[in-house]
Amino acid sequence: MSDIYLRPTGFVDAPFGFDGQVARLAGGMVWFSAVEMLSRDRPARLVPVADMPPLLKEDAALAVCWRRLTEARPALELGPRTLRFDQPQVMGIVNATPDSFSDGGRHGDAEGAAQAAFDMAAAGAALVDLGGESTRPGAETLWEDDEIARVAPVLERLRESGILMSIDTRKSAVMRAALARGARIVNDVSGLTHDGESLRTVADAGAPVVIMHNVGDPKTMQDAPRYDHVLLDVYDWLEGRIAAAVAGGIDPARIIADPGIGFGKTVRHNLELLNGLSLFHGLGVPVLLGASRKGFIGALSGEAGADARLGGSLAAVQTGLAQGVQLFRVHDVPETVQAVRVWRGLRDAALSPAH
Template sequence: MAEPVYLRPTAFLDAPFGSLGKALRLAGSLTWFSAVELIERRGPARIVPVAEVDAELDGPGRAILARITAPRPPLVLGPRTVPLDTPQVMGILNVTPDSFSDAGAHHGDAAAAASAGIGMAAAGAAIIDVGGESTRPGARPIWEGDEAARVLPVIERLAGAGTAVSLDTRNAAVMAQGLKAGARLINDVSALTHDPRAAGIVADAGCPVVLMHHQGTPETMQDAPDYEDVLLDVYDWLAERIAAAEAAGIERSQIIVDPGIGFGKTLRHNLALMNGLALFHGLGCPLMLGASRKRMIGALDNEAPVGRRLGGSLALALAGAMQGAHLLRVHDVPETMQSIRVWRGMRDVALTL
């Protein structure tokens, strides 16, 4: 049996003018690509111009290319619709006492937490992602009752204010309660592997779900992460999780994928994923990137602490946007929105010249 071929869009363009037949639009985003890297696990990778790529592909390869170029439909989150033809920001709202990013600033005060979420929405975040269990490296699991008590009052307030709410949890009981409280999207860092009931909850709700790659558990994931080829291994793992979700009754159109920056990866792994991010469009699902304030930024900048990682967070967000990421999960919403608006303005001008 022939080795599978992976397709990574590359040679990106600001606009397709003058490139008829030589450039393709990337997953309905504001990025076009004029070449494809054909990758095999056991052979050398090759860069092929878009104009010649069809002749290089068999049926499965052409199916991957079709997924890469297909527009992603909007996310329908209750009364809110989030289009995916431009990068959208998901604001992070942790209500844990031990969040790595804010040391528990929103823990224990649902009204203040909801107010912070509403502020992020006012600044431009399309979705607010509420989490009540820390999954940072070394974190230990908590009782799902405590997790629910943290997130439900915040979700109810945000949903009541008309905000589109995502629930960041890996526990089925919390998912079920959060969806009743007004959450419209489930963001599961375990990709529905932690709780065997989770896939059924999501399927019954018919809501979108984020499947994030991880290796190990939060307690152990940074002990000794190891891959044969991190880019291809993460791609294959996510493909398997998509298939499992579909088998559980979740529509592929409701699945979002996240390569899981920092979850069971070294600095070298994270950089490889960022550089090869466009590969994941071959899965045919919207792509989410969560690199905000991650340790990789400190590792590249003299161990800068969490509070001094804004510049690196913006650099990674823009790198994601340039490779067609549909959702950017971030802590610093106003600053990220400004960077995306400037980037979008440059693209808009390129498209009108």
């Protein structure tokens, strides 16, 4: 295994006229002209894409990482819906909880939560993520039957809606209950580590899964988190969890990685991860960014409350768009969809020159 990590950088608007000098990032709408070579024991260095071929011939592990960076991510065929990763997509958040950090209590009944999902889909969300347990910093673990009681009636109302739903849970029993009621994707903030049965549950169901990086549990994760090198530590943890998932029978083409902004990270850690997001394409799977209304935005904006962080949330989305992130988990769906569409319009214009 190579001890070198590749972070794409030097992004360009379009590849025209740069044959051999740029590469396409993960089959998406972003091209890069250089990579930052990172290592734990050597200084970083910047290498132009044009200089990479001989290095890839010399180092097989580096060649594998390069292939992962540049190969297209296959779409997910999920019943009547297709989730594509060749362009950015928006995942709306619906928390059927009384105590989530931003929207706790807003969707307190099943009818209200289902209506919120309808509204997000109508506003352009490609899928909606439903949660029944708060995982905010300091939150206590919820009994699985109580969590099922919160999400099951919402999913039952949405079963025939055609809305692509994911279930945000750490518990295998909740996963099974949600998948049986029409959820198609599992989003596990523990990276399939909280429940010893969750990996097998996902594998047996053949469901796609979001594996998120986390340290500890919600109650303790913000107790002075520390890393040797946050970018590389998070990358290595995700790579290990992806390998464990594949070894446990999960199709690698059905795995999505999330660096876990705000989960066991300080403000500085979050900012370093956001600046280095393009590194995570080296995992070879689509990347999800969940920075919406997170605490670091408040910390950088006069301690603005969770409901006053739209501008910072959109800034984080823009950072992800510029680095090829495929999926954005957000509270503010209409505003984020608009931002993504404008970005997409800019990319389309760059890739369709008038002369």
